[in-house]
Amino acid sequence: MTEPGVSAKRILxxxxxxxxxxxxxxxxxxxxCTVDMAREPEEAEALISHRRYDLVILDLxxxxxxxxxxxxxxxxxxRRDHGTSVIVLSAYISAEVEEEARALGADGVLRKxxxxxxxxxxxxxxxxxxxx
Amino acid sequence: xxxQVLLDRILEPGSLSVHFQPVxxxxxxxxxxxxxxxxxxxxxxxTAESPAILFEYARKKNRESDVDRACVGAILxxxxxxxADTTVGINVxxxxxxxxxxxxxxxxxxxxxxxxxxxxxxxEIVEHAPPWDVVGFGTAIEALRxxxxxxxxxxxxLGHSNYMMILECRPDYFKVDRHFVSGCSRDxxxxxxxxSVAQLARPFGARVVAEGVEDLADLAALKRLGINLIQGxxxxxxxxxxxxxxxxxxxxxxSGAAGxxxxxxxxxx
Numbered sequence: 001m002t003e004p005g006v007s008a009k010r011i012l013x014x015x016x017x018x019x020x021x022x023x024x025x026x027x028x029x030x031x032x033c034t035v036d037m038a039r040e041p042e043e044a045e046a047l048i049s050h051r052r053y054d055l056v057i058l059d060l061x062x063x064x065x066x067x068x069x070x071x072x073x074x075x076x077x078x079r080r081d082h083g084t085s086v087i088v089l090s091a092y093i094s095a096e097v098e099e100e101a102r103a104l105g106a107d108g109v110l111r112k113x114x115x116x117x118x119x120x121x122x123x124x125x126x127x128x129x130x131x132x
Numbered sequence: 133x134x135x136q137v138l139l140d141r142i143l144e145p146g147s148l149s150v151h152f153q154p155v156x157x158x159x160x161x162x163x164x165x166x167x168x169x170x171x172x173x174x175x176x177x178x179t180a181e182s183p184a185i186l187f188e189y190a191r192k193k194n195r196e197s198d199v200d201r202a203c204v205g206a207i208l209x210x211x212x213x214x215x216a217d218t219t220v221g222i223n224v225x226x227x228x229x230x231x232x233x234x235x236x237x238x239x240x241x242x243x244x245x246x247x248x249x250x251x252x253x254x255x256e257i258v259e260h261a262p263p264w265d266v267v268g269f270g271t272a273i274e275a276l277r278x279x280x281x282x283x284x285x286x287x288x289x290l291g292h293s294n295y296m297m298i299l300e301c302r303p304d305y306f307k308v309d310r311h312f313v314s315g316c317s318r319d320x321x322x323x324x325x326x327x328s329v330a331q332l333a334r335p336f337g338a339r340v341v342a343e344g345v346e347d348l349a350d351l352a353a354l355k356r357l358g359i360n361l362i363q364g365x366x367x368x369x370x371x372x373x374x375x376x377x378x379x380x381x382x383x384x385x386x387s388g389a390a391g392x393x394x395x396x397x398x399x400x401x
Binding site: 036 | 137138179180182184185188189191192193
């Protein structure tokens with residue numbers, strides 16, 4: 001059953017791996033959230049330009065070129081800042097990357113893959129709806 | 133997954149759908165369709181189904197011109213089933229006209245292939261991101277005029293649809309954005325902006341289209357300002373060509389009947 005207030009929460013997921021994107025979207029939808037999915041940084045940026053999100057969960061590396069494109073999206077979110085919380089995920093998190101992501105305004109930095117209940121725990125805490 | 137999954141879907145033949153919304157001409161109580169603006173929806177079930185997201189994404193990918201070409205293809209396909217006297221408005225980004233030197237030829241070839249007269253075309257210029265090549269843009273506008281198309285400047289008063297664009301386009305239509313139109317009956321300052329656009333349009337020999345008209349009070353205020361080209365939910369939401377044409381024709385018939393009845397009542401007094 002959807003908890004009060006949860007259905008109003010809008011989440012954007014950015015990841016180019018369908019095997020991660022689809023189950024994550026399904027999980028959060030199952031918890032009553034509205035979820036948009038983006039598979040490219042430009043798609044995420046286009047969505048951020050026109051919609052407000054309570055939370056963005058983004059993969060640091062979302063193209064085959066191997067750069068940290070997720071950080072560009074994070075910059076764009078913070079440039080527009082509507083009080084959106086951001087969780088950065090990456091399979092390769094060094095101390096430097098974590099430091100850079102936090103300096104750019106990431107509220108959480110987690111290693112991929114992350115168990116969905118753990119991800120949801122942080123997500124709801126950041127959205128002001130802590131789960132026990 | 134590949135980098136351009138969404139773009140590939142957008143550019144796939146048949147993935148874009150076309151809706152139309154009428155621009156209605158209003159004189160007294162009589163209304164009739166003036167032209168139909170074609171509105172694009174991106175691939176069903178994707179984030180780009182929303183046109184705002186579709187075009188923002190195309191801009192971010194630097195592929196506006198490719199997406200504009202795909203839109204033109206879809207719109208001309210839909211327009212070929214319209215009655216021969218229907219004029220169609222097509223939105224084109226100023227950046228596409230400026231940067232894609234072959235765009236007007238592409239458009240002309242598309243019209244010719246579907247046996248559509250360019251005189252049935254209103255090219256609505258939209259712009260979201262400067263800077264653009266003024267020379268290339270001017271050349272494209274000139275080519276569109278030679279072709280016989282009319283030019284509309286969209287979103288007048290907003291963003292980059294400014295005085296410079298008016299000079300570069302010399303539009304046949306000034307489209308005033310809903311931001312100024314909605315609620316104008318209750319806001320003197322909004323009416324002042326609309327009146328200034330109407331005054332500006334006059335020496336260009338252009339007509340003003342009010343976008344986003346949703347209630348009768350705003351319609352009356354616009355008519356008092358001399359604006360008689362009206363677009364908005366008051367006269368119909370965007371829809372399939374057949375539905376929009378049927379609804380516009382019904383409005384035309386009813387307004388004609390209402391006009392005749394009003395004349396009889398007036399004459400009887």
